[in-house]
Amino acid sequence: MKKTLSVFCVLLAALAVIGCAKKEAPAPAPAAAAVVAPYKVAFVYIGVPGDLGWTHEHDTGRLAVEAAFGDKVKTAYIENVPEGPDATRIIRQYAQDGYDMIFATSFGYMDPMVEVASEFPKVKFVHCSGYKTAENMSTYFGRIYQARYLSGIVAGKMTKTNIIGYPGAFPIPEVVRGINAFTLGARSVNPKVQVRVVWTNTWYDPVKEREAAVALLDAGADIITQHQDTVEPQKAAQERGKLSIGYDSDMRKFVGDTVLTSPVWNWGVYYVDTVRKGMDGTWKSDQYWEGLSADVVRLADFSPLVPQDVKDLVSVQKQKIVGGTWDVFTGPIKDNTGKLRVNDGAKMSDGELLGFDWLVEGVVGKVQ
């Protein structure tokens, strides 16, 4: 028994020595500023590119960067990175490995990225969907709510039960904003519509997403839309012979014509531009939040099941939004307890939109 104890102590000492030795090892000499070295860009993903949704679209954007710059860039990505403390390690690892620009594509990477950004002032950090910035850290997002509103018009016109199911990831402003925009769109053409929300508390979990959709179908929904990362809710609707609205990617391609349309991301526009700025030295920290007019968000092509009059209706509203004469969150807007939140003609500010914590009239659900 004494022997075991002494072995333990020896091993412990050995470990300590290895640890110290490693720490004292000189840092590798910085590589000479070679002109030919490609610009290194890394992407941190919450899911997998094969999710056909959120991460798929970011990866499409990454590929657009590769296509645009060829040999001049080197891109890398890591998938399935949990939000929270683990992300700090991953982001730091990329910074340490000499990446010039790092994109983090989920909200929960915000604080980790802020932490690492302060340690690597020369690396450019770009965070999707958050609100914290630094000298070397930008944020970016798209006004997907504009496309959501348009898809809501389609759903409002085509529902027969007047119940639309909406599995949502988390009760956070990004998701709440989408639900509200969709509901306003649907009720603009059909005031009887109810949008029922189920929170899954996960971005990426095919099984949970499907279960939530099934529960909503059981509750009488005849159209399913979602704020999740996979196509499972849409598939579940199709299996029941019901319609759906996609999200993230043009899900009609993966599921079929029961997906009437999808609000989709077009990150390539932003990624190519941002990487170019990084390469030519004009990059500056900012907060990018553009919409349909910048083409960073789109409404995907309609399914043949959508009648022409509905398409025309959408087209009219789209022109108003793109032209800048009108935006989605213009009053009067009531919340789902009946209280008037936005006065007639008033427009919600970006600040209010970024902190959205109440649901509009017609949504059945609660922001916890």
Added chain:
Amino acid sequence: MIFAFEKRKTVSRTAIVVVPFVSFLASLFLTGILLAAFGANPLTTFGAMFKGAFGSGRALTETLVKAIPLMLTGLGVALAFKLKFWNIGAEGQLTLAGVAATWVALYWSPWLPSPLLLPAVVLVGCAAGALWAGVPALLKTGLKVDETLVTLMLNYVAILFSEFLYYGPWRDPKGFGFPGTQPFPKAAWFPRIAGRAHIGLYIAIAAALILWIVLNRTRWGFELKVIGNSPKAARYQGIAVERNIVLAVLLSGALCGLAGVGEVAGISRRLQQGLSLGYGYTAIIVAWMAQLNPLAIPFVAVLMGGLLVGGDQVQMVMGLPSSMGLLMQGMMLFPMLAGSLFTEYRIKRVGSQAVRESKIGAA
């Protein structure tokens, strides 16, 4: 020539040391085949993993960041397993302790003198872990309810409860509605040693030593051993079996709780998504790999932590899918479990004569 397994009369000491090493090598070999099948050079991959986990000061501290909760939960789980109390609730005990620690850090700080805050965070956190383990312990000893199921189910209760809090009443009012509590006051932070590695490391190593001494050098430790081997025999000797099981499991929960305290007070400094990333489950692998020996657990935890941190390299350097890292973790356990066969059994050559005799005997 025929071989047969024969139960060893005593567990072989050589086997205890050799088997884990051989099993580890075997798992590397198996993983190597898998890597090769995916078109990655196994040696390059292992090299990248090693470098990623131990190759620099920073990498090493990150490995320790993972190893700390694995050590503490590993110790907690091993203690319960020694009594054949299958505590697979380390995850929940860790989570609830994180919640309790958060409660103290955020809501006691206004009236508690700040030097007392950190000790209070630790104590209340441990108590919460112990409480969460105590429920299945009492159900088992009092009503003979199966502890495997109860500890597992309580994990979900604790995790959902913590989510309820940081999505609901404890949500940071300045957080734009995003989930997560506000940051802890500085007085409730675990001091960090290097990088993000915090004093939980010293606590964990001390806990390993103390637990070893308690188990091997005290009367109570002896009683626990007897209970683990045969509760009946223990009862005949007049050992208070139920009381001792409850006490040991409370201690097990407190150790797991300590891991949760370290995570919130040392790493995230708030309660948020990603408090536990399955440490409570990986702890089970750690405990078995260490053959439930408290002194081996810190090393196995460092190894496992290295595997988790180095596993990132599989993606970042080798460009393999993320599930590869998880697969490799699983690959570790199989040879280990198979290996434990050899510590308790030995292979014996059996002549054809003997076989015939045994057949006759059987008939």
